[in-house]
Amino acid sequence: MxxxxxxxxxxxxxxxxxxxxxxxxxxxxxxxxxxxxxxxxxxxxxxxxxxxxxxxxxxxxxxxxxxxxxxxxxxxxxxxxxxxxxxxxxxxxxxxxxxxxxxxxxxxxxxxxxxxxxxxxxxxxxxxxxxxxxxxxxxxxxxxxxxIPKQDHTLPSNASHRVGIAAFVINHNKEVLVVQEKTGRFKGQGIWKFPTGVVNEGEYIHDGSVREVKEETGVDTEFVQVLAFRQTHKAFFEKSDLFFVCMLKPLSLEINAQESEIEAAQWMPWEEYKKQPFVQNHELLRYMTDICSAKTNGDYEGFTPLPVSAPDLHGNLYFNNRDLSSHQ
Amino acid sequence: MxxxxxxxxxxxxxxxxxxxxxxxxxxxxxxxxxxxxxxxxxxxxxxxxxxxxxxxxxxxxxxxxxxxxxxxxxxxxxxxxxxxxxxxxxxxxxxxxxxxxxxxxxxxxxxxxxxxxxxxxxxxxxxxxxxxxxxxxxxxxxxxxxxIPKQDHTLPSNASHRVGIAAFVINHNKEVLVVQEKTGRFKGQGIWKFPTGVVNEGEYIHDGSVREVKEETGVDTEFVQVLAFRQTHKAFFEKSDLFFVCMLKPLSLEINAQESEIEAAQWMPWEEYKKQPFVQNHELLRYMTDICSAKTNGDYEGFTPLPVSAPDLHGNLYFNNRDLSSHQ
Incomplete structure (x- = not known):
């Protein structure tokens, strides 16, 4: 050196x-x-x-x-x-x-x-x-x-939406899986509602809905379809919300309610769920129950996920598979 | 004092x-x-x-x-x-x-x-x-x-998804509205593609798709339906992407391509669009063109938006309106 x-x-x-x-x-x-x-x-x-x-x-x-x-x-x-x-x-x-x-x-x-x-x-x-x-x-x-360039930037936008799910899980006795929450705006009101949750970063909507149902109620499920989705704005600060109503098929019936978030969980007759004043007086929930009823009767087709790949890109395409299959 | x-x-x-x-x-x-x-x-x-x-x-x-x-x-x-x-x-x-x-x-x-x-x-x-x-x-x-509390937090998650759209705009002559982009990964490859864009914070998917088509091509449109959507992960950094394929009905035909982003725009025969090797070799695009073809033939139903309100909340519910209407 x-x-x-x-x-x-x-x-x-x-x-x-x-x-x-x-x-x-x-x-x-x-x-x-x-x-x-x-x-x-x-x-x-x-x-x-x-x-x-x-x-x-x-x-x-x-x-x-x-x-x-x-x-x-x-x-x-x-x-x-x-x-x-x-x-x-x-x-x-x-x-x-x-x-x-x-x-x-x-x-x-x-x-x-x-x-x-x-x-x-x-x-x-x-x-x-x-x-x-x-x-x-x-x-x-x-x-x-x-x-750096003088021209307008073409940088990607920041994420603008949070993605949530509501899970419609109905068994062979026409009973729907419902919960009462310990926190949130429905706390302590005796309202029975679908399990809901937020889809994690990097998680598919169908995986997120299966996970949330398992976490909140202990029930194993299989994803069926996205029946509908709702877009709202300013859900938190300036951010928007996409909320997917998902149908899932139960694979087990025993309930183990999540202690930290869920006050109670049960299988409730579908007709009883629909009669709740909370459901009757809520425009969105009325539509949701109509859609779920139609689906239960075999009269409604939502979007089914299908894994698709492209160079550099893997994802799931959600679409009306019944209509596409009958067209082909 | x-x-x-x-x-x-x-x-x-x-x-x-x-x-x-x-x-x-x-x-x-x-x-x-x-x-x-x-x-x-x-x-x-x-x-x-x-x-x-x-x-x-x-x-x-x-x-x-x-x-x-x-x-x-x-x-x-x-x-x-x-x-x-x-x-x-x-x-x-x-x-x-x-x-x-x-x-x-x-x-x-x-x-x-x-x-x-x-x-x-x-x-x-x-x-x-x-x-x-x-x-x-x-x-x-x-x-x-x-x-502050000792228990786990219940704070809202950060936004996790960016929301994009692709616009399928087809006229009475079975010509589809397509563009070539000045930037991005398809730049300079002679590929004709649907107009695409990012939905702004606080903007509905249907409004965003109408706006993007107008900005990129000058064509006025009316929103018809969400035909399908795709979810992918790690689209930018750790964030995910929800990409909605929307059908829009043209209300005007004259094209004024956006100078900053669009190299060229035209009405292209639908059959010609589908024959592009870029479309044929891309799994997602093949599905998209099948869905669009089915829709053009009246064989496919996507999700239609409907404004819904709840206390403290205004939004749009997107669902299969044909099936729900025929059920009711």
């Missing part, structure tokens, strides 16, 4: 915070933020040249000419994404971000995504100052985005 | 930043963060007692005993929401947040929401340190949330 290397390595050791292996950038190194890229290039060249991967480098990748850049992966729409994973001084992040943006602009990149884990939220202000806005957030991260 | 009031008011004037009317909390006042609520109470009492609303107070509301609290509105689920609107020193925010959380805990509140506009993102770190996590984010704000 040459003496220059040894000296530089000593500087790196000085910068390393005890404990987390990340770097602190003392004031004298923050010069690069004011001085622009040339100063930045030189001090980051030191950092990059002598921090091997086993030293757990904080962030930078070296581009041509030794400029330190944020590590990024390209997406298939001409954009890049960088996922921050280690603590960093905001001014060091600012410099890295600026040099990276310059580089990506030269490369003709379009969208720039920064994924910030919750514990690194202190870096968000820096990105906002550079013009980034928020795309979406989940419990443990915030996704920021920036659009 | 008593001399005590005059003196306190002078302190407030000292703290006020020129320009934005917000307060800066100098170091000597940051004591309250370390010293806990008693110190906090006293300095905020000063601030609250003498800042009238016409002085544009930064945040605090006064609770019993003079403790400054974040202004908050109650939600119908036993929670509170505070929407930050003015810059604040993070340590001042930290103190306000702590006293507010104590107060809300005493009041038996459950969920606590903090809406941070993009320009106040520097306050997010403080909330995260107090145990808040992210619920969702839109372009210009981040929504943080905290759950």
């Amino acid at each position: 040459s003496s220059r290397v040894t000296k530089s390595y000593g500087l790196i050791k000085l910068l390393m915070k005890p404990g987390d292996g990340s770097l602190r950038f003392p004031q004298f190194l923050r010069c690069f933020q004011a001085d622009g890229f040339s100063a930045f290039r030189s001090c980051n060249t030191v950092r990059n040249r002598f921090m091997s991967s086993s030293m757990d480098p904080m962030a930078g990748e070296e581009a041509k000419g030794g400029v330190a850049l944020l590590p990024a992966v390209e997406d298939k729409y001409g954009g890049v994404m960088t996922e921050m994973s280690r603590p960093m001084d905001p001014s060091a992040f600012s410099a890295l971000l600026r040099s990276s943006l310059s580089n990506w602009t030269l490369q003709g990149k379009k969208g720039v995504w920064i994924k910030l884990p919750r514990q690194l939220i202190s870096l968000a202000e820096t990105a906002v100052k550079e013009g980034f806005w928020f795309h979406h957030a989940e419990k443990n991260y915030l996704m920021l985005v920036y659009w | 008593s001399s005590r009031v005059t003196k306190s008011y002078g302190l407030i004037k000292l703290l006020m930043k020129p320009g934005d009317g917000s307060l800066r909390f100098p170091q000597f006042l940051r004591c309250f963060q370390a010293d806990g609520f008693s110190a906090f109470r006293s300095c905020n009492t000063v601030r609250n007692r003498f800042m009238s609303s016409s002085m544009d107070p930064m945040a605090g509301e006064e609770a019993k005993g003079g403790v400054a609290l974040l202004p908050a509105v109650e939600d119908k689920y036993g929670g509170v929401m505070t929407e930050m609107s003015r810059p604040m020193d993070p340590s001042a925010f930290s103190a306000l947040l702590r006293s507010s959380l104590s107060n809300w805990t005493l009041q038996g509140k459950k969920g606590v929401w903090i809406k941070l506009p993009r320009q106040l993102i520097s306050l997010a770190e403080t909330a995260v340190k107090e145990g808040f996590w992210f619920h969702h984010a839109e372009k210009n704000y981040l929504m943080l949330v905290y759950w």
Whole structure:
């Protein structure tokens, strides 16, 4: 190792915070933020040249000419994404971000995504100052985005809908599976209703409905059809709601009500369910019961799921299978 | 005005930043963060007692005993929401947040929401340190949330799905309205496809499909039915996609292709559309064309929307109206 290397390595050791292996950038190194890229290039060249991967480098990748850049992966729409994973001084992040943006602009990149884990939220202000806005957030991260081209952006929209289900489960005795909830707006009102729930991210509607029935009542079921769906807006904050009424066939009859959410669960004669004033006075529920009655009598066809594939894409297509089959 | 009031008011004037009317909390006042609520109470009492609303107070509301609290509105689920609107020193925010959380805990509140506009993102770190996590984010704000009770939270899920549409518009000559896109994965491949788009937040599926056709092609349409829908996962990041195939009836024939997104648009014989190798080789598109053919021949029934209302809720129910009508 040459003496220059040894000296530089000593500087790196000085910068390393005890404990987390990340770097602190003392004031004298923050010069690069004011001085622009040339100063930045030189001090980051030191950092990059002598921090091997086993030293757990904080962030930078070296581009041509030794400029330190944020590590990024390209997406298939001409954009890049960088996922921050280690603590960093905001001014060091600012410099890295600026040099990276310059580089990506030269490369003709379009969208720039920064994924910030919750514990690194202190870096968000820096990105906002550079013009980034928020795309979406989940419990443990915030996704920021920036659009380099002068034209309007073609970035994907944020998710706008929550997806829920109501499960119509009827047995051979024309009894329907109903619950009373411990929480929510029907709590304590003695109302017997269909099991309902929210479909998880990454879960199909038919799988979600089978899961919810099992969780709330202990009853095993097989999915039959989506009988109808309802779209409402401003269900929570500005978000919308798609609520699928699903028919399921019971595979077991024994009820084990979920302790945390369900006050009571039972098989109730369908005619008795329909007579509840709560059902009679509720326009949507009247339609739902009419549809369910028609289905029970074999007079109604909803949408059946079918797995379909395309390059890069697997999903389920829900459609009127009876009509399509009789057409073919 | 008593001399005590005059003196306190002078302190407030000292703290006020020129320009934005917000307060800066100098170091000597940051004591309250370390010293806990008693110190906090006293300095905020000063601030609250003498800042009238016409002085544009930064945040605090006064609770019993003079403790400054974040202004908050109650939600119908036993929670509170505070929407930050003015810059604040993070340590001042930290103190306000702590006293507010104590107060809300005493009041038996459950969920606590903090809406941070993009320009106040520097306050997010403080909330995260107090145990808040992210619920969702839109372009210009981040929504943080905290759950006070010891039991598992019952907070609403974040939106999980994006909602898209494909529009099947066929005229009396059995010609279908098709486009070639300037961007996206079919760009430059000479593929003629149905107009597609994303349903906006707060927009019904049927309204969104009519709007997208008008925007992309200039053709006026009337919504007929949802013929089928497809659910896929990880459509962008971890989010899912619900994609509704809609049939629309043309009300005009003249085409004005949208310059920014559409390379070309035309009425194409339905038989010619179906023969495209792109359609033949794509499982989902084959099903879609079969369904559309069946519909064109009067052999297929999809879901028709009907506005439905419930207390606190307006929406559209989509269902098989032919089957329900013939049942009734």
